[in-house]
Amino acid sequence: MNLSKRAFLYVIRKRGKSLLLILIFFIIASLVLCGLASLEAERNKSRELRGTTGAGFTIKAKERWGNSENDGSGNFSNVAETKPLSKKMIEKIMSIDGIKAYNANFPTVLAFYDEDGTPYRNDYNDVDPDSSDYPLNLFQGNSCTNTEYAAWFLNRKIALTEGRHITKSDQNTIIISDKLAKRLGLKLGDKISAVINPQEDDPYVTLTIVGLFEVLADEEDPKNSLDSMTLNDLYGGYSYNWFTDMKSMEALNKNYSDGKDSLEESCNLTDFYVNDPKNLERIMQAVQDIKGIDWDDYELIANDEVYERAGDSMSKISSLIRTLMIIIVAISMCIVTLLLTLWVRSRMHETGILLAAGITKISILLQYILEIMLLALCSIPLAYVCSRGIAGGIGRMLGETGVIVTTQHLALVCSFGIPLLIAAVLLSSIPMMRLSPKEILTKTN
Known part of the structure; x- marks a missing residue:
């Protein structure tokens, strides 16, 4: 009787043991x-998250104080000098692969005034208009090429709650907070x-007004104090700030343009957005290596707070899943090897008879391996079919729609699972292989 027939007949004859191993293999493969x-x-x-967290970096021109300016009355004041980012610098930085x-x-x-010329009051400091010479309708903000970034x-x-973001092609547009809009009695389109x-x-x-935003940061938390993107907190927190387009600011800034054709040539702060936060460190290093930029005049600041918070959580979940899988495989291997x-x-009795019939140990070992392969052939495809439904249920329970068992996963289980099963057979057969035919025959008596 050849090896394949012996293996098949043994699996059929020992139905109880075979069904037990099929069940174990099925559970392991499904998990x-x-x-x-x-x-x-x-x-x-995580890949989708990396593309939507908006990670990037900011380049800020350093302020150098100490220069004096005469106001015409004999009084001098300190002036901060900066070197704005030039269009050529921005083009060099944008040429680096990975910057979006x-x-x-x-x-x-x-x-700010309404259409009738009535000032909109900034009530941040709650100053009595009758007891102050300070203008009460001043609001600070930023002109941007693209507010989305x-x-x-x-x-x-x-975060934007109504309307849209401002783009480079916009003109005469502004975005304010929903709180400020409510205070001033304004709405989208006003x-x-x-x-x-x-x-x-x-x-x-x-x-x-083309957009309204809500403030997500806790303005009472000191770490969320207004950063270098603003002038100071004299005019209010996040909700008192605004965003407008560059073309409008160029028109407003006409008397202060210093002969520059584009307001972008006067910007001391530029944010850059990367495709994948994983590459942020490499990209920032490439930016620092650009020739012709004197980094004594600029600060390079990473903006990856959201990705770091979310990415850390995602990494922990992935690590937990991998750890559980390793534990499952390790425990399963121990159970299978023991069985x-x-x-x-x-x-032993059967083995002794086969040896007496002239069948070699290697042939017997190959029979054992073939028997396990037959059982695996029954259990793994069944596990694949059932796990597709189980994975979908797990995904719905966790609020995930992308938990899908694929043929690639099946191929991975087969490519690693079959060698592990063969290793388990070899390991469990060591005691038998170490005995001589005579000792095996003796033990069967």
């Missing part, structure tokens, strides 16, 4: 397949008249 599907779903979610977009920021203070939006300190200095011959520009060892011991 591993569901684990692989869950791990794949976490990786896909940028947003130039130009912070300033504007006086502004640091506050990327870091989830604020107009605000703005000017830099109403006491000078500065131009007025009418801005249409096979008991199985081999119970077959």
Whole structure:
């Protein structure tokens, strides 16, 4: 009788033991397949997260104080000098692989009026208008090339709730907070008249509200104090700030342009957005290696707060799944090896007869391996079919839609599982293989 026939007949004859091993193999394969599907779903979610967290970096021109300016009356004041980022610098930085977009920021203070010329009061400091010479309709904010990539939006300190973001092609547009809109009695589509200095011959520009944002940051927390993107907190916190387009600011800034054709040439703060936060460190190093940029004049600041928080959580989940899978496989291997060892011991009489019939130990060992392969052939495909439904249920329970068992997962289980089963057979057969034919025959008596 040949080896294949002996293996098949033994599996059929020992139905109880065969069904037990099929059940064990089925449970192990199902658990591993569901684990692989869950791990794949976490990786896909992490990959998607990396593309939407808005991680990037900011380049800020350093302020150098100490220069004096005469105001015409004999009084001198300190002036901060900076070297704004040039268009050529921005083009060099954008040429680096992995950088998706940028947003130039130009912070300033504007006086706001309604369409009838009535000032909109900034009530942040709750100053009595009758007891103060200080203008009460001043609001600070930023002109941007693309607000979608502004640091506050990327870091989830604020989030757009209505309307849309401002882009480079926009003109006469503004975004304000929902709280400020409520205080001023404004809504999406309303107009605000703005000017830099109403006491000078500065131009007025009418801005249409195209978006409203909500403040997500805890403004009472010191770590969320207004950062270098703003001038100071004199005019209010996040909810008192605004965003407008560069073209509008160029019109407002007409008397202060210093002959520059584009306001972007005067920006001391520019945010850059990367495709994948995993590459942020490499990209920032590549930026620092650009020739022609004197980094004594600029600061390079990473903006990956959201990704770090979310990525850490995702990493822990993935590590937990991998750890559980390793534990499951390790325990399963121990159980299978133990069962096979008991199985081999119970077959000493059969082994002795086969040896007496002239069948070699290697042939007997190959029979054992073939028997296990037949049982695996029954259990693993069945586990694949059942685990597809189980994985879907796990995904729905966890609120995940991407937990799907695929043929790639099945191939992975087979490519690793079959060698492990063969190793278990070999390990469990060591005691039998170490005995001589005579000792085996003696033990069967």
